[in-house]
Amino acid sequence: xxxxxxxxxxxxxxxxxxxxxxxxxxxxxxxxxxxxxxxxxxxxxxxxxxxxxxxxxxxxxxxxxxxxxxxxxxxxxxxxxxxxxxxxxxxxxxxxxxxxxxxxxxxxxxxxxxxxxxxxxxxxxxxxxxxxxxxxxxxxxxxxxxxxxxxxxxxxxxxxxxxxxxxxxxxxxxxxxxxxxxxxxxxxxxxxxxxxxxxxxxxxxxxxxxxxxxxxxxxxxxxxxxxxxxxxxxxxxxxxxxxxxxxxxxxxxxxxxxxxxxxxxxxxxxxxxxxxxxxxxxxxxxxx
Numbered sequence: 001x002x003x004x005x006x007x008x009x010x011x012x013x014x015x016x017x018x019x020x021x022x023x024x025x026x027x028x029x030x031x032x033x034x035x036x037x038x039x040x041x042x043x044x045x046x047x048x049x050x051x052x053x054x055x056x057x058x059x060x061x062x063x064x065x066x067x068x069x070x071x072x073x074x075x076x077x078x079x080x081x082x083x084x085x086x087x088x089x090x091x092x093x094x095x096x097x098x099x100x101x102x103x104x105x106x107x108x109x110x111x112x113x114x115x116x117x118x119x120x121x122x123x124x125x126x127x128x129x130x131x132x133x134x135x136x137x138x139x140x141x142x143x144x145x146x147x148x149x150x151x152x153x154x155x156x157x158x159x160x161x162x163x164x165x166x167x168x169x170x171x172x173x174x175x176x177x178x179x180x181x182x183x184x185x186x187x188x189x190x191x192x193x194x195x196x197x198x199x200x201x202x203x204x205x206x207x208x209x210x211x212x213x214x215x216x217x218x219x220x221x222x223x224x225x226x227x228x229x230x231x232x233x234x235x236x237x238x239x240x241x242x243x244x245x246x247x248x249x250x251x252x253x254x255x256x257x258x259x260x261x262x263x264x265x266x267x268x269x270x271x272x273x274x275x276x277x278x279x280x281x282x283x284x285x286x287x288x
Contacts (some may be wrong), residue, residue: 006076006077008075008076008077009075009077009078010075011075012037012040012041012044012074012075013037013040013073013074013075013076014037015037015076016033016036016037017034017073017076018030018032018033018034019031019032019033019034019073031116031120032073032119032120032123034071034072034073035072035073040072040074043068043072043074044072044074047065047068047069047072050064050065050068051065051086051090057090057093057094057095057096058094058096059091059096059144059145059148060141061090061094062087062090062091062094062144063140063141063144064137065086065087065090066083066084066086066087066144067119067122067137067140069082069083069086070083070119071119071122071123084104084105084108085105087104087105088101088102088104088105091104100155102148102151102152102155103151103154103155104144104147104148104151106151106154107147107148107150107151107154108143108147110150111143111147114143115143117139118139118140118142118143119140121136121139121140122136122137122139122140123136124136158246158247161246162192162243162246165192165242165243165246166188166189166192168242169188169191169223169225169242170185170188172223172224172225173185173188173220173223173225175223176219176222176223178219178223182216182219183206183208183212183213183215183216184215184216184219184220184223186206187202187205187206187216187217187220188220188225190205190206191225191226191240191243192240192243195239195240195243195244195247196229196237196238196239196240196244197217197226197237197238197239197240198235198236198237198238199213199214199217199236200213202216202217217236217238220238221238225240226238226239226240226241227239227241
């Protein structure tokens with residue numbers, strides 16, 4: 001989210017913004033016009049206080065914080081991405097997802113029309129205690145609950161697939177004659193968390209010297225576990241293709257799908273490989 005030279009990045013906006021329903025240069029036909037810039041700082045401070053409170057440590061609290069953040073629209077750009085990242089931060093901090101990131105953002109992205117509609121319906125002009133205020137939040141809270149269920153299901157299937165891939169890799173390693181104590185076999189256990197690797201990364205992960213890291217990468221490449229995605233012998237980038245393809249397949253799943261085709265998502269796999277290669281090479285990509 002910091003991959004930009006925009007001087008406004010990370011700063012509360014100082015000018016009026018709006019969400020356009022069509023490509024118009026004015027807010028006259030906007031689908032939503034957030035508060036003017038002079039009314040942004042206090043609501044943001046109030047939201048921060050809520051996020052740091054005990055009540056925010058629940059799924060309901062996360063949903064309310066997200067809709068309030070999007071209502072304030074505190075930045076010139078990047079509010080959607082920041083708001084979704086905020087959800088994951090709150091879930092992690094609350095202890096609801098201590099060891100994982102449930103892909104709620106992906107689930108919401110697949111239901112973009114419903115997502116935008118639910119947020120829009122939450123914007124009502126009424127008193128704090130007016131029943132209409134609570135009723136307006138029902139579509140968003142329902143969508144959030146459904147998205148969490150979908151995301152948990154996706155994550156469960158991905159984890160099951162990764163476990164199967166690990167078993168297959170270990171069998172391939174044994175067939176290739178890799179010793180159980182070898183650095184290459186230790187590297188296999190780290191691939192799900194590091195599916196795109198370079199030699200310096202392997203040195204850091206395993207605490208080994210350059211020649212051992214190179215031998216490990218070459219051994220896993222010969223065993224069919226890693227593929228080289230860069231050209232030549234210098235600054236090589238390796239990929240655990242089975243893991244990258246699983247993540248790419250996840251991105252193509254629609255809510256309600258009963259199965260995820262994880263093994264051969266040809267079109268999306270190419271995109272995932274390009275992104276992974278760029279990340280491993282240390283390039284910075286502007287957020288979408």
